[in-house]
Amino acid sequence: MYDSVIFDHDGVLTTLVDLSPLRDATWDAFAELGVSDPDPSHVEQVVIHVSPEDVRAAADPYDLDPETLFRVRDERQSAAQRRAIADGQKVPYDDFDALRRIDAPMGIVSSNQQATIDFVVDHLDATDLFGTAYGREPSMTSLHRKKPEPYYLERAMADLGVESPLFVGDSDSDIAAAEAAGVDSAFIRRGHRADHTPTPDPTHEIAGLDDLLELDGVPVDGGADAPGPAVDGGREGRGQTR
Ligand SMILES: [Mg+2]
Numbered sequence: 001m002y003d004s005v006i007f008d009h010d011g012v013l014t015t016l017v018d019l020s021p022l023r024d025a026t027w028d029a030f031a032e033l034g035v036s037d038p039d040p041s042h043v044e045q046v047v048i049h050v051s052p053e054d055v056r057a058a059a060d061p062y063d064l065d066p067e068t069l070f071r072v073r074d075e076r077q078s079a080a081q082r083r084a085i086a087d088g089q090k091v092p093y094d095d096f097d098a099l100r101r102i103d104a105p106m107g108i109v110s111s112n113q114q115a116t117i118d119f120v121v122d123h124l125d126a127t128d129l130f131g132t133a134y135g136r137e138p139s140m141t142s143l144h145r146k147k148p149e150p151y152y153l154e155r156a157m158a159d160l161g162v163e164s165p166l167f168v169g170d171s172d173s174d175i176a177a178a179e180a181a182g183v184d185s186a187f188i189r190r191g192h193r194a195d196h197t198p199t200p201d202p203t204h205e206i207a208g209l210d211d212l213l214e215l216d217g218v219p220v221d222g223g224a225d226a227p228g229p230a231v232d233g234g235r236e237g238r239g240q241t242r
Pocket residue numbers: 008009010011012169170171
C-alpha cells in the first residue's frame with residue numbers, strides 16, 4: 001500500500017499556460033533591471049528549462065548580477081501565472097476532485113515558483129487536501145535542487161512523515177526524481193503527452209487522476225458516505241467541488 005500520494009503541479013493538477021506570458025514576463029525582467037533592448041536569444045535562454053549556466057550567459061553581456069536577474073525573472077513569471085490562474089486561463093483539470101477520494105496524506109512537488117504553488121493551493125481552496133506543497137525558491141540554488149533531483153520530493157516526504165509515496169507526474173524529470181528518491185511513480189498521459197515515451201520507465205501509467213482511484217495500492221475512501229479528509233469546516237467554496 002502507498003502511504004501517501006505526491007503530485008507534480010503543472011500539466012498534472014492544472015493546465016499548462018502557453019509560453020507567451022512567460023516570455024513577456026522575462027522581457028519585463030530585463031526591462032526592470034534597466035536592459036531595454038536585450039538580444040532576443042539571451043531572453044529566450046531564460047524563459048523555461050533554465051540552468052545556472054543559462055542565467056549567467058544571459059546576464060553577463062549586460063553586467064547584470066545573475067542571481068538578481070533570476071530572482072526578478074521568477075517574480076515576473078510567477079506574477080504572470082498567478083494572473084492566468086485568477087483570470088481562469090490556467091485551471092484545474094476536470095478530474096481534480098478525484099483527489100478528494102484518496103485516503104492518504106497528499107503533497108505537491110513542483111518546479112514552478114513557490115509563490116505560484118501557494119497561490120494555486122489557496123485559489124483552489126485546497127489547503128485541506130495537501131499536507132505540504134513545494135515549489136522552488138526564487139534563487140539560483142533552486143536550479144540545483146529542482147527535479148530530476150529528489151531534493152524537494154524528499155523534503156515533502158519528511159514533512160508528511162511518509163516513506164512510500166506514489167509520485168504522479170507528466171515529465172521525465174518527475175519520473176527521474178521519483179526514481180532518485182527510491183519511490184514509485186505514475187506517468188499521467190494528458191493530451192500534451194499523447195506521443196511521449198517517458199524515460200526512465202514509470203511504475204504506472206494513467207490517463208487521468210480518476211485512474212489513481214483504481215490503481216493497486218492507492219488508499220481510497222469507501223464511498224460517498226465515507227468521511228472525507230480532515231477539513232477545518234466551513235471553507236468557502238467547498239460545496240462546489242463535485
Ligand atoms: Mg509537469
